[in-house]
Amino acid sequence: MSASPNTVRIGSGAGFAGDRIGPAVDLLRDGGLDDLVLECLAERTIALGQQRRRLDPTSGYDERTRERFAALLPHALARGTRLISNLGAANPLGAGEVVLEVARGLGLACTVAVVTGDDVLAQLDLDQPCLEDGRPLHERGEIVSANAYIGAETLMPGLRAGADVVITGRVADPSLFVAALADRHGWDLDDTDVIAAGTLVGHLLECGTQVTGGYFADPGRKDVPGLADLGYPFADVAADGSVELGKLAVTGGVLDRRTVREQLLYEISDPGAYLTPDVSLGLYDVRIEETGADRVRVHGARGATRPEQLKTSVGYRAGHRAEAGISYAGPGCVDRARLAASVVRERLAASGTPIRVELTGSLSEGDGHHGEIEHARLRVAGMASSLDQAQHICHEVESLYTNGPAGGGGVRTSASEVIGIVSTMVDRDRVTPTTTILEA
Known part of the structure; x- marks a missing residue:
């Protein structure tokens, strides 16, 4: 062989x-x-x-x-x-x-x-x-x-x-x-x-x-x-x-x-x-x-x-992770995504759950629009001590459909237990x- x-x-x-x-x-x-x-x-x-x-x-x-x-x-x-x-x-x-x-x-x-x-x-x-x-x-x-x-x-x-x-x-x-x-x-x-x-x-x-x-x-x-x-x-x-x-x-x-x-x-x-x-x-x-x-x-x-x-x-129960996102498209999408981020921060501040907020975007490629951002996505993530708290983060992002800036769509959420690792x-x-x- x-x-x-x-x-x-x-x-x-x-x-x-x-x-x-x-x-x-x-x-x-x-x-x-x-x-x-x-x-x-x-x-x-x-x-x-x-x-x-x-x-x-x-x-x-x-x-x-x-x-x-x-x-x-x-x-x-x-x-x-x-x-x-x-x-x-x-x-x-x-x-x-x-x-x-x-x-x-x-x-x-x-x-x-x-x-x-x-x-x-x-x-x-x-x-x-x-x-x-x-x-x-x-x-x-x-x-x-x-x-x-x-x-x-x-x-x-x-x-x-x-x-x-x-x-x-x-x-x-x-x-x-x-x-x-x-x-x-x-x-x-x-x-x-x-x-x-x-x-x-x-x-x-x-x-x-x-x-x-x-x-x-x-x-x-x-x-x-x-x-x-x-x-x-x-x-x-x-x-x-x-x-x-x-x-x-x-x-x-x-x-x-x-x-x-x-x-x-x-x-x-x-x-x-x-x-x-x-x-x-x-x-x-x-x-x-x-x-x-x-x-x-x-x-x-x-x-x-x-x-x-x-x-x-060694694996141990380390809490629950929440991840949620929503997209905004077209003219003003970045400003609307930023407004959505500030809304979520304010609504979650009372719970005391720390979150991380990120914005990502894509550039348009059509004639006369080079370099303009045509799509912005808001991502919110956080660690919580319970599944209910993690789901609350997700629900606040999902609620932006009708309780946030115009034109939100494509919401995706997940809440799952985190297993921490030590040796x-x-x-x-x-x-x-x-x-x-x-x-x-």
Whole structure:
């Protein structure tokens, strides 16, 4: 499958829950992959998944699970490429069952390993301090979720059992890649140097197309060709941890020293000790070399002993958000929108609910009207302690239809609960990962 018998080719098929599916199919079909990793889980993503599961115990996993696997599974099973993803979010077992349903519907035999145990809400010490400000967790109010970032070791039982698909919850992003590489190469997870190299690979691939030009593009400064057809990256990884990144030649985007360097530093607080569940990664000696068109060699990662505690993402009820908008068009639209803004401010002042007011507009393009604003939209947003208060903000904007300036229209409102996110640390011995094997 891979470029040579001594290397493993591992690809990225998603960098977040809303990422595109088509380019992952292309890479899976034409990339000669051993493994495809879909990183679909952010801190807020899993907290919102926990929120959905509280309302419906059968939900809580990535809402595009069925769509993704319907597109990917036939190609993966035909080519012997393993699929690994943390899209299980708050309900990995539920996601695993969906994968089986997809396989059965396609008439395919499939083994799915599901990793659970990252949910540590029941084990959480509410006197623990938040990493962000040192305040104890209990001061945040009602805690609704707590998910520890578990590591590569938790995926190994499923991989060694020969699973075609591995579904997890809150496994650390680079650990998804480390596990696949460790299994293929037979790495010892206590060998800090090779695990550091694998973690570096995972960090560079975990955000998908960010390393091939997405989130990098800046017209006139950092031009990216073919952005509409952006391709996902892959890495050829040797047993000693040396790595060369690439992408399919037929896809858009660019993979060079600049894109790799930006992704290398992305979300890194301490380049000398980037802590993951598997290793403390040192980046100061990392070197980036272009070896050809859209081919980049990266080496020099250094590893130290993994931390004794695991970072844990904690979700809490943080109030309700209101967002509402109304549009004004034609001559005088800006003045009418400004008047509407002042009316809403005055009406909401008595409630004491702070709001944010914004005006946006569009320019007309007709002859003789260049540069004139023909459309203005008022946006009002605010945080409230209750759903009723949030809905009150929305109602005041909606009432501008007949209780405000002339010509208002296109009102859109939404009021929803906000799940706040903070982080803390938990001891490893409070986390008990479990692997469940499902078969179709």
